[in-house]
Amino acid sequence: MNILTQLAATEPASGGVLGALGIDLWMLVFQAIAFLILVLVLGKYVYPTLIKVVDDRQAKIEASTAAATEAEKKAVEAKDVTEKLMKQARKEAAEIVTTAKEEAAAALELADTKSKERAERIIADAHLQINKDIVAAKKVLHNETLELVALATEQVIGKTISPKVDDAVISAAVKGAK
Amino acid sequence: MNQFAALDIHISLAAETLFSIGGFHVTNAVLMGVMGLLIFLGIFIYVTQMVKKGRYNRFVGLVQWAFEGMLGAIDTVIPDKVLARKIAPLALTIFFFVLVSYWISIIPGVGSITYNGVPLFRSLAADLNFTFAIAIIVMVMVQIYAIARHGFFGNVRRYIRNPLKDPIGAFEGFLELIGEVSRGSALSLRLFGNAFAGEILLLIIAALTSFMATVTLPFFMAFELFIGFIQAYVFYVLTLIFTALAVDIHGGHQAHPEHSHHPDHSPSAGKRKTVAARE
Numbered sequence: 001m002n003i004l005t006q007l008a009a010t011e012p013a014s015g016g017v018l019g020a021l022g023i024d025l026w027m028l029v030f031q032a033i034a035f036l037i038l039v040l041v042l043g044k045y046v047y048p049t050l051i052k053v054v055d056d057r058q059a060k061i062e063a064s065t066a067a068a069t070e071a072e073k074k075a076v077e078a079k080d081v082t083e084k085l086m087k088q089a090r091k092e093a094a095e096i097v098t099t100a101k102e103e104a105a106a107a108l109e110l111a112d113t114k115s116k117e118r119a120e121r122i123i124a125d126a127h128l129q130i131n132k133d134i135v136a137a138k139k140v141l142h143n144e145t146l147e148l149v150a151l152a153t154e155q156v157i158g159k160t161i162s163p164k165v166d167d168a169v170i171s172a173a174v175k176g177a178k
Numbered sequence: 179m180n181q182f183a184a185l186d187i188h189i190s191l192a193a194e195t196l197f198s199i200g201g202f203h204v205t206n207a208v209l210m211g212v213m214g215l216l217i218f219l220g221i222f223i224y225v226t227q228m229v230k231k232g233r234y235n236r237f238v239g240l241v242q243w244a245f246e247g248m249l250g251a252i253d254t255v256i257p258d259k260v261l262a263r264k265i266a267p268l269a270l271t272i273f274f275f276v277l278v279s280y281w282i283s284i285i286p287g288v289g290s291i292t293y294n295g296v297p298l299f300r301s302l303a304a305d306l307n308f309t310f311a312i313a314i315i316v317m318v319m320v321q322i323y324a325i326a327r328h329g330f331f332g333n334v335r336r337y338i339r340n341p342l343k344d345p346i347g348a349f350e351g352f353l354e355l356i357g358e359v360s361r362g363s364a365l366s367l368r369l370f371g372n373a374f375a376g377e378i379l380l381l382i383i384a385a386l387t388s389f390m391a392t393v394t395l396p397f398f399m400a401f402e403l404f405i406g407f408i409q410a411y412v413f414y415v416l417t418l419i420f421t422a423l424a425v426d427i428h429g430g431h432q433a434h435p436e437h438s439h440h441p442d443h444s445p446s447a448g449k450r451k452t453v454a455a456r457e
Contacts, residue, residue: 020191021306022190022193022306027208028307028310031305031311032315035311035312035315036315038275040267042222043266043267043271045226049226050242054242
């Protein structure tokens with residue numbers, strides 16, 4: 001009740017409703033001007049510094065974000081390029097391996113052919129040499145046979161026949177044998 | 179009621195004069211306002227100097243964090259960066275100064291220390307002169323920004339329209355005019371009411387709990403700190419919203435397309451186009 005009485009008591013004392021609320025025109029103007037001066041002073045000397053710090057930090061964050069995005073983009077691009085290169089390298093490697101295998105197979109086949117040809121040539125040479133040896137052996141054997149026949153004939157006849165007669169006899173004997 | 183009467187709590191709706199200097203009445207609210215102003219300036223000058231020197235500590239970081247948050251909120255409410263930077267000093271000063279003024283009124287001694295039977299200290303936010311002063315400043319600044327955006331006649335058309343051509347628009351304009359007055363009154367009365375009620379609440383709790391006040395008061399003081407922050411933030415956000423609404427090209431004219439086709443020949447039109455193009 002005391003509070004209400006006090007509030008009620010203020011109205012007539014100050015003059016009007018505005019007075020009862022404590023509104024004084026000069027005080028209001030004074031406070032408005034003081035507040036405006038405060039805003040102007042702070043806006044000129046204090047806030048720019050703090051706003052600059054915030055803006056700089058924001059600019060740095062934006063630059064960092066842009067750089068990160070760019071780096072991410074480049075990383076994706078690099079990954080694509082790497083994958084493409086790897087794919088190409090794998091393809092080339094596979095081609096190289098295939099070519100190498102083919103070349104190796106061809107070389108092996110060539111070597112095989114050559115070795116076969118060489119072996120055949122060696123065998124042919126060997127056959128030829130053997131034939132030559134056989135012919136030479138036959139000739140030697142023929143001559144030795146002739147000599148033996150001559151010796152045998154000489155033993156049988158008991159006299160030495162002249163080479164001319166000898167040859168004639170032998171030839172006749174050979175002819176007869178044939 | 180008898181108990182309340184017995185408490186003898188001194189409550190005055192108006193700030194009370196302590197002394198006069200050359201005819202100027204220095205009230206208890208003005209005295210505390212000066213104290214709040216000194217604290218506020220001290221904090222910001224200290225932080226600014228520390229930032230300029232590149233020396234940071236936790237307090238500087240805390241103030242910078244709060245400042246950055248408030249600045250970010252301005253950019254969120256007002257997308258126009260140029261306008262946001264123009265309104266920033268007023269909005270930021272309102273928030274921080276109201277916050278400091280409100281918070282220092284929670285210091286023990288406010289209302290209880292008297293000088294010639296008058297409380298020596300009273301929250302500046304609990305003085306209608308102050309709340310009305312900043313509300314008037316806000317509403318005037320909002321009109322200035324609206325005129326800069328829409329031009330003088332463009333701004334007038336927000337309130338006054340031809341009732342024969344556009345009766346609904348004319349009524350809407352009339353409501354908008356009343357709305358401007360009520361917004362300003364509500365801004366000031368809301369802050370005053372909360373600050374004044376807060377002071378009375380603390381006085382009554384202190385008186386009712388007597389010796390137990392040391393235990394009970396801190397809870398209510400913490401509550402008042404929270405209310406102080408809310409009130410400062412509400413005042414600040416409403417300042418931004420009123421500005422955003424007033425300068426919004428599509429806001430009030432969207433419902434009446436004929437108004438939005440008026441060629442804007444105001445001096446600020448070219449600048450706005452430049453800003454819009456730059457954005």
